[in-house]
Amino acid sequence: xxxxxxxxxxxxxxxxxxxxxxxxxxxxxxxxxxxxxxxxxxxxxxxxxxxxxxxxxxxxxxxxxxxxxxxxxxxxxxxxxxxxxxxxxxxxxxxxxxxxxxxxxxxxxxxxxxxxxxxxxxxxxxxxxxxxxxxxxxxxxxxxxxxxxxxxxxxxxxxxxxxxxxxxxxxxxxxxxxxxxxxxxxxxxxxxxxxxxxxxxxxxxxxxxxxxxxxxxxxxxxxxxxxxxxxxxxx
Numbered sequence: 001x002x003x004x005x006x007x008x009x010x011x012x013x014x015x016x017x018x019x020x021x022x023x024x025x026x027x028x029x030x031x032x033x034x035x036x037x038x039x040x041x042x043x044x045x046x047x048x049x050x051x052x053x054x055x056x057x058x059x060x061x062x063x064x065x066x067x068x069x070x071x072x073x074x075x076x077x078x079x080x081x082x083x084x085x086x087x088x089x090x091x092x093x094x095x096x097x098x099x100x101x102x103x104x105x106x107x108x109x110x111x112x113x114x115x116x117x118x119x120x121x122x123x124x125x126x127x128x129x130x131x132x133x134x135x136x137x138x139x140x141x142x143x144x145x146x147x148x149x150x151x152x153x154x155x156x157x158x159x160x161x162x163x164x165x166x167x168x169x170x171x172x173x174x175x176x177x178x179x180x181x182x183x184x185x186x187x188x189x190x191x192x193x194x195x196x197x198x199x200x201x202x203x204x205x206x207x208x209x210x211x212x213x214x215x216x217x218x219x220x221x222x223x224x225x226x227x228x229x230x231x232x233x234x235x
Contacts, residue, residue, distance in 0.1 A: 012050035017057055019044060024063065024074065025164045035064070035072045061157045063165070077165055082216055083209040085158045090207030092155050093139070094199035100145040101195040109191050112141045116183045123176050131176065132163065138183060142190075170222075175215035182206045 010018070020040075023029040035055075041048055055072055058064045062081075066072050075081075115138040122130035136159075146152055182205060189198035205211050 012046060013053040013057070016040075016044060016046065016050045016054035020054060020058060021063075021160075021164075029074050031074050031076045031165065033074050035074065037072065062161055077161065077220065079216070079221070082162065082220065085162055086207050086209040086212070089155060089158055090203035092151055093143070093207060094203040096143055096146045096148075096151065096155075097190075097199040097202055098195055099148070100142055101193070103145045104142065104190060104193070104195070106191070108141055108145075109187050112138055112183070112187050112190075115141070116180060116187070119176075119183075120180055123171070123173065123180075126171065128171060131171075135179070170219070172215050172219045175212070175219065178215070179206075 020029065029035065037048065037051060041051055044051070055064060055066060059066050059072075062075060064072050064074055115134045118134040119131050119138065122128075122134060143152060143155065182201075186198055186201055186206065189195075189201055209216070
């Protein structure tokens with residue numbers, strides 16, 4: 001391989017996948033909208049094959065639905081889907097906490113405290129991007145200790161469905177303040193150490209839909225019309 005050439009080059013499918021995800025994250029491809037596949041192929045200067053392969057991946061991850069002979073639609077993030085994602089994330093992250101118990105050290109708890117403080121400072125500045133990034137780093141302290149790459153992949157994808165679909169830059173400050181306090185309680189349990197209690201807290205409080213529902217409704221469904229649609233989907 002020539003000098004300066006990357007050892008790994010993205011396939012056409014990966015390039016199209018990244019492009020479509022960026023379009024969703026930026027809000028250019030809105031939930032509920034059908035994709036114009038001819039326009040996307042023309043814009044990318046690619047055939048329909050890598051586009052099709054990327055769409056199959058996006059469908060498997062829950063971002064789009066492919067309707068034969070009708071087209072491809074960007075999925076809505078309904079209240080029922082959010083509830084399901086919370087249950088999945090609670091189960092997976094709590095499992096990770098139990099599995100990494102022998103690897104977790106005091107300095108890891110210190111790092112989590114550092115990121116939690118960064119979140120607090122970002123909140124004071126109304127900087128949602130910095131808050132979100134520090135929040136991911138907080139959780140990744142223990143997630144990155146796991147050797148289960150499949151589990152980590154599903155956690156990553158489901159968080160992206162919650163937060164980057166597209167990313168809402170508005171705050172529900174009461175929710176963020178609650179998250180900071182929940183993080184402090186989690187750190188306290190990990191320091192004891194009581195990993196079973198920490199796992200239970202992660203599943204039954206931090207990722208509990210019933211505990212967080214009032215905040216979820218404010219964050220995702222501030223528009224009452226959107227909330228009505230999501231309620232219809234859950235009936």
